[in-house]
Amino acid sequence: xxxxxxxxxxxxxxxxxxxxxxxxxxxxxxxxxxxxxxxxxxxxxxxxxxxxxxxxxxxxxxxxxxxxxxxxxxxxxxxxxxxxxxxxxxxxxxxxxxxxxxxxxxxxxxxxxxxxx
Amino acid sequence: xxxxxxxxxxxxxxxxxxxxxxxxxxxxxxxxxxxxxxxxxxxxxxxxxxxxxxxxxxxxxxxxxxxxxxxxxxxxxxxxxxxxxxxxxxxxxxxxxxxxxxxxxxxxxxxxx
Numbered sequence: 001x002x003x004x005x006x007x008x009x010x011x012x013x014x015x016x017x018x019x020x021x022x023x024x025x026x027x028x029x030x031x032x033x034x035x036x037x038x039x040x041x042x043x044x045x046x047x048x049x050x051x052x053x054x055x056x057x058x059x060x061x062x063x064x065x066x067x068x069x070x071x072x073x074x075x076x077x078x079x080x081x082x083x084x085x086x087x088x089x090x091x092x093x094x095x096x097x098x099x100x101x102x103x104x105x106x107x108x109x110x111x112x113x114x115x116x117x
Numbered sequence: 118x119x120x121x122x123x124x125x126x127x128x129x130x131x132x133x134x135x136x137x138x139x140x141x142x143x144x145x146x147x148x149x150x151x152x153x154x155x156x157x158x159x160x161x162x163x164x165x166x167x168x169x170x171x172x173x174x175x176x177x178x179x180x181x182x183x184x185x186x187x188x189x190x191x192x193x194x195x196x197x198x199x200x201x202x203x204x205x206x207x208x209x210x211x212x213x214x215x216x217x218x219x220x221x222x223x224x225x226x227x228x229x230x
Contacts, residue, residue, distance in 0.1 A: 009157075033216030045160075045207065045221035052216060091159060095216055102167045103148045103213050104175065107159040 002027045002094050006108035013082045014116055020067075021077045021111045023092030031097035034068065034075045035105070040088040048090070051075065053097070079113075087115045118143050123208050123222035130198040130229045138193040138225050140208030146220075148213040149191040153177065153204040154224075160207065166191055167213050198229045 003026045013019035025034070036048040051059045051068050058066050063083075067076045079086055092108040124139045142149065150165035152175075162175030166185040180202060182194040191210075195202060205226050211219040 004159075043205070043224050045209075047218045050216065050218065097216060101214065102165055102173070103211050103215075103217065103219065104150070104162055104165060105160075105209075105219060107152075107161070109157060109159040 002029070002032075002096070002106045004092050004094050004106050004108035006090075006092055006111050008111045009109075010112045010114070012114045012116060013079075015082055015084060017082050018078060018080045019082055019113065021079075021090050021092075021113065023075045023077070023108055025073050025075065025092070025094050027073070027094065027096075029096050029098070033095045033097060034066075035093040035095070036064070036066070036075075036077045037091045037093060037107075038086075038088045039091065039110075040085075045091075049077065082115045084115050084117075086113060088113060120144065121208055121210050121220050121222040123206075123225050125225060126223065128225060128227050130195070130227065132198060132200060132229060134198050136195050136198065138195075138206055138208075138227075140191045140193065140222060141189050142191075142208075142210040142220070143189065144210060144220065145188060146210035146212055147188070148219075149185065149208065149210045150175070150219075151181070151183065151191070151193045152207045152209065153202075154207060155204050163193065163206075195227075198227075200229050203227060203229045 034051045151163040152160040164183040208222040209219040211217045
């Protein structure tokens, strides 16, 4: 079974600054996907970024980028130029890539990020 | 497209009552799933389905039933509600396999007294 660990329950960053959220995972699989989801106070789950484990290049989406270290089983999220709208709970999630396997997500416990003025 | 819809948004039940949480999607997704979200525990998978007529258990299935008679609908039934089932419930859907993005509904906040 896979486990996903987010060791930072809460973090705070000032507007326009950069913040990094940590995520580690444990799996015996060699092919998988990793995701960061954002949950703002509205409660809606929104995909932030996705990484395929077989790709060495780190994924980026505008101000969001990841540092994927496969050997260390680490998948951190960097938010640059933080904005007030980035205030949310952030969840790291894992999905196996085996052919025919259902698209089940395993989530971490989340990091609550507060962006301040 | 409406995406993933869930009803109701809020519900209060008494212990022992039963109810069905509704979930529907209009994206022709094969994969649908139910999660519960509890403080400090993230989202945990209750049940999932990879197509009409096919369902399976997730991490925390006890006390819940599902069925998938159509591609669009995936209702979650609470058989005899317990206070431990107080939670926020999310339905999600996606194409199956390939690491596709899962689309989430707006959630149902359920309180069992």
